[in-house]
Structures are given as C-alpha cells and as structure tokens.
Amino acid sequence: MSLLEVEGLTKQFGGLTAVNDVSFVVEQGQICSVIGPNGAGKSTLFKLISSFLAPTAGRVRFDGRQVSGLKPHRVARMGVVRTFQETTVFKEMTALENVVVAHQLGLTAGPFGIFAGSRRARADTLRIRDSAAEILDYLGLGHVKDETAVNLPHGYLRGLGIAIAMAARPRLLLLDEPFAGMNPDETDRAMEMVQGIRARGITVLLVEHDMRAVMRISDWIVVISFGSKIAEGKPEAIRADEAVIAAYLGE
Numbered sequence: 319m320s321l322l323e324v325e326g327l328t329k330q331f332g333g334l335t336a337v338n339d340v341s342f343v344v345e346q347g348q349i350c351s352v353i354g355p356n357g358a359g360k361s362t363l364f365k366l367i368s369s370f371l372a373p374t375a376g377r378v379r380f381d382g383r384q385v386s387g388l389k390p391h392r393v394a395r396m397g398v399v400r401t402f403q404e405t406t407v408f409k410e411m412t413a414l415e416n417v418v419v420a421h422q423l424g425l426t427a428g429p430f431g432i433f434a435g436s437r438r439a440r441a442d443t444l445r446i447r448d449s450a451a452e453i454l455d456y457l458g459l460g461h462v463k464d465e466t467a468v469n470l471p472h473g474y475l476r477g478l479g480i481a482i483a484m485a486a487r488p489r490l491l492l493l494d495e496p497f498a499g500m501n502p503d504e505t506d507r508a509m510e511m512v513q514g515i516r517a518r519g520i521t522v523l524l525v526e527h528d529m530r531a532v533m534r535i536s537d538w539i540v541v542i543s544f545g546s547k548i549a550e551g552k553p554e555a556i557r558a559d560e561a562v563i564a565a566y567l568g569e
C-alpha cells in the first residue's frame with residue numbers, strides 16, 4: 319500500500335476545471351514533486367490533498383484512510399502537514415520561539431496548554447525547546463535560532479516556515495513552492511533541507527515551479543498542465559518527455 323493515493327481527483331470552480339481527473343500515488347519515504355506551468359492546478363491539488371478544499375470528484379487516501387471530507391486539522395493530526403505559500407510567523411519572536419509556539423499549538427488546544435504554571439508544564443517547555451532546537455539544527459538553521467524572525471533574510475524565513483511545519487510531526491510533508499523567490503544559494507540550502515527531512519523517514523510532496531531544482535531531488539515527478547496529468551515518472555524520463563517539453567515551451 320502506498321502512503322498517499324490520489325484517485326480521479328477533480329476540482330471545478332464554476333466553469334473552470336482547475337484539477338481534472340488526476341491520479342497518482344506517493345510511496346513512503348520518497349520525495350515526489352508535482353510540477354507544471356503557472357495556473358496548472360498545483361496549489362489546488364495540494365489543497366485537495368490536505369483537505370483545505372473538497373473535491374468535485376475523486377478521492378484522497380492517506381495510509382489507507384479516506385482524507386477527503388475530513389477537516390484540515392484532522393488530516394494534519396493524521397500526519398499530513400502543509401506549508402503555505404506565504405508563511406505566517408510571529409515577526410517579533412525569535413526563530414526558536416516560533417518553532418516552540420508551533421509545537422505547543424500542535425500539542426494543546428491553547429497556546430500555553432492546560433497545565434500552564436505547573437511543574438509539569440515547565441518540564442514540557444524544556445522538552446519542547448530541546449525538540450524545537452533540534453529541528454532548527456537539522457534544517458541547518460541552528461545558527462539563527464535566536465534571531466528575531468523579522469530580521470531573517472527571505473531564504474531563512476522560508477526555512478523557518480518548514481521548521482514550523484516540522485514541529486507538527488508530519489508523516490507526509492506538503493511543500494508549496496518552497497524555492498519560490500530564492501536565489502541559487504538559498505535554493506541549494508533549501509534542497510538540502512528537503513533531503514534532510516526525507517533522510518528522517520518523512521515523505522515529501524513538493525509542489526514546485528522550478529523544474530531544475532525538482533529534477534535534482536525528486537524520486538518521482540508528476541506533471542500537470544491545465545489541470546490534467548500529462549506525465550509521471552523518474553526525473554530522467556520526465557526530462558526527455560515530449561509532452562512535458564511542449565507544456566513548458568508553450569509558457
């Protein structure tokens with residue numbers, strides 16, 4: 319059984335079919351990328367998988383369980399965690415504090431939990447700080463953990479968005495255009511970050527416009543154009559695929 323199964327997924331917005339009968343699977347432990355020209359339906363597909371949108375037709379299964387129809391927070395609790403194209407961080411907090419807060423929000427209903435003030439809360443807080451620091455370390459952000467978020471350069475801020483998502487302990491991490499707006503150095507660092515996440519056994523689904531970056535890190539690539547899947551396969555096969563080349567040249 320595959321970790322993620324997308325079957326006949328379709329989303330219409332009025333007369334526009336943004337995602338058209340798309341099927342594919344993602345295997346446990348892989349980096350799978352969805353690529354396609356602007357407006358192809360990548361973000362919509364992503365919102366369907368995380369259940370932020372309900373499909374017009376088709377279904378999504380995660381770890382053998384139906385996802386479509388569940389509330390996004392329930393899907394997140396199952397282990398499907400997404401980042402947003404625009405990351406929301408607490409600008410006046412440090413990088414570490416942002417990850418700590420994300421952790422606490424994931425563990426409890428309120429930001430500081432029902433045990434606030436108790437000895438147990440203090441022990442939990444220390445444990446959470448350690449774990450947040452560890453996430454920042456393995457993402458290569460350890461040296462900026464005490465920087466205020468507002469002072470972080472764009473690439474680091476995007477990285478912090480990934481760290482915040484990691485605090486929710488994903489089994490499948492959905493990254494929407496993590497390399498958008500990055501310079502080549504930042505892209506290289508972010509690619510290492512994604513590989514580091516996969517090395518920890520977390521499956522990654524990447525929605526990305528940057529074909530060059532995707533070719534280098536993906537185990538499997540799904541190509542969509544005008545809402546429909548036009549190809550899927552390993553990077554070498556996708557690079558040589560005529561339909562894919564035509565879709566990109568047509569941009």
Ligand code: ADP
Pocket residue numbers: 331334336354355356357358359360361362363
């Ligand atoms: P991509 O992420 O590949 O650039 P999107 O999934 O954002 O593409 O958009 C696919 C198509 O669906 C576009 O034509 C877009 O304008 C349209 N679309 C996306 N979201 C909505 C919405 N909420 N309402 C109406 N149309 C939408």
Ligand code: MG
Pocket residue numbers: 360361362
């Ligand atoms: Mg998009």
